[in-house]
Amino acid sequence: MKIFISQLSKQYGKVRALEDVSLHIDGGMFGLLGPNGAGKTTLMRIITTLALPTSGKVSVGGIDVIRDPGAVRRQLGYLPQEFGFYKSLNAYEMLDYIAVMKNIPPHQRGTNVNRVLQAVNLHSVAQRKVGGFSGGMKQRLGIAQALLGDPQLLVVDEPTAGLDPEERIRFRNLLARLSRERTVLLSTHIVADVEASCTGMAVLDKGKLVFSGSPQELSRLAMGRVWQIDLHPDEWERIESHYSILSSRSQNGRLQVRLLADHNPLGRGDLVEAGVEDGYMTVIRGLQPDKQVVTQAIDA
Ligand SMILES: Nc1ncnc2c1ncn2[C@@H]1O[C@H](COP(=O)(O)OP(=O)(O)O)[C@@H](O)[C@H]1O
Ligand SMILES: [Mg+2]
Structure with missing residues (x-):
């Protein structure tokens, strides 16, 4: 129906x-x-x-x-x-x-x-x-x-x-x-x-x-924009104020962070696969590519 x-x-x-x-x-x-x-x-x-x-x-x-x-x-x-x-x-x-x-x-x-x-x-x-x-x-x-x-x-x-x-x-x-x-x-x-x-x-x-x-189409919106990066705790504030953080966990005194960005954060992030949740965060936070809301890159 x-x-x-x-x-x-x-x-x-x-x-x-x-x-x-x-x-x-x-x-x-x-x-x-x-x-x-x-x-x-x-x-x-x-x-x-x-x-x-x-x-x-x-x-x-x-x-x-x-x-x-x-x-x-x-x-x-x-x-x-x-x-x-x-x-x-x-x-x-x-x-x-x-x-x-x-x-x-x-x-x-x-x-x-x-x-x-x-x-x-x-x-x-x-x-x-x-x-x-x-x-x-x-x-x-x-x-x-x-x-x-x-x-x-x-x-x-x-x-x-x-x-x-x-x-x-x-x-x-x-x-x-x-x-x-x-x-x-x-x-x-x-x-x-x-x-x-x-x-x-x-x-x-x-x-x-x-x-x-479809859910697949939603995850595709985040494709190429989900990064994983290892941070020293001192770098957290700078990253948090510039990027949309998806998740983070601490490991051996360092922070492993997943975030949304149009550029490689600090020049040392790794692109990772995007899921439906990432696509959802992309649309909820207004970061759709067609809206031209570009997150600022921070230089290393
Ligand atoms: N009967 C109502 N009177 C006044 N405001 C309402 C009423 N129902 C919903 N709202 C308001 O409309 C908006 C959407 O609510 P709702 O449809 O319940 O959202 P959701 O189900 O997604 O949580 C909210 O801001 C809510 O406070
Ligand atoms: Mg409801």
Whole structure:
């Protein structure tokens, strides 16, 4: 299911949560990446018809979200960033209740609830109280409720925040599996979530779209600009004030630093391979090549 977003803006009082965002989402698993406050939730709330834009257009599967929100809602499942669980119900009862809310006919409810429990691998704990579920199980239950009614679009807002590394990987794999049969739109501030499982992606920063393409294309933006250099501790301040530091670690009294630069820092850096995280830092810090923001070279 394709999503078309055209010149979308959203203003909350003086805050511009989204500014002139245009984006095409083709299907599969699509990642929306950006720091806190970037506008990810705002964009998802507009796509899911829960909020109206200040200006601009969005269509989901050819249906306009402003003109025909009811038709869009019938096609989508949504897991909000803050999802309330009914702690004293068991997983089956909670899904059955949500199925009633979604107007799924009584004779189809049992089949539907069992199908989504299977899909997220929670059928064996269907009779357990939701209050005792781990973070990963709660998020899978959140996906199960979004899958009720078999929507063609699944919108999931920062579902991996708060999960431990193993739960996060399992959860990502679940979404990737679900995306074979429907479009999955996932928001996150964790680069690895997108790198591992998304075919298409976009980066939002302060309400603006700063990148759209594949994870490989994002890492290519940093190609030829990621350097590794060994520093004497005295050199740190000079380097830090001139360059965008990606990471550093101390080793035998010296500092090994990875940084972004258009020139060889101090004339003795080594060019290293760029990853998606490096590309992300490049666009977030405004160092795209086409913007001509050139970091100054320091002479050795
Ligand atoms: N209901 C609201 N009222 C006022 N400001 C809001 C509201 N929702 C979001 N914002 C502001 O809009 C900006 C984008 O927020 P949000 O879409 O939640 O970003 P993200 O999900 O990427 O963290 C932030 O500055 C936030 O404070
Ligand atoms: Mg958010």
